[in-house]
Amino acid sequence: MKSQDETLEEWCRSLLQAYELEDVQVDVNAILALAGVAAHSVVRPAAPLTTFIAGYAAGLASGSGQAANAASMESALAVARTLAADYDAEAAGTPGE
DSSP states (O other): OOOHHHHHHHHHHHHHHHTTOTTOOOOHHHHHHHHHHHHHHTOTTHHHHHHHHHHHHHHHHHHTTSSOHHHHHHHHHHHHHHHHHHHHHHHHTSOOO
16 A cells, blocks of 8 residues: 555656656645645635645746746745745734744
8 A cells, every 4th residue: 555655746746747747846745835834824725725826836937937947846835835924923913934
């Protein structure tokens, strides 16, 4: 029986292949961590929305030549993490980090 990590890696490879993105490196753990931050800092349904928009932003940046694939993804994930943390801090009535 496959572990959850093995299943996610296999699923990720299948998705990348289906979209003809085999050369793109995806940090599954970073994306899952972002989903966790969004779910706990905003509301649970913010997790898929946040990861989708971050991925879309990374794709636009990479596709337009603003940054390489990896840099685009890192930047998009960082922006989303910061926004989620700031949202949580604002909701709690404390200033963001």
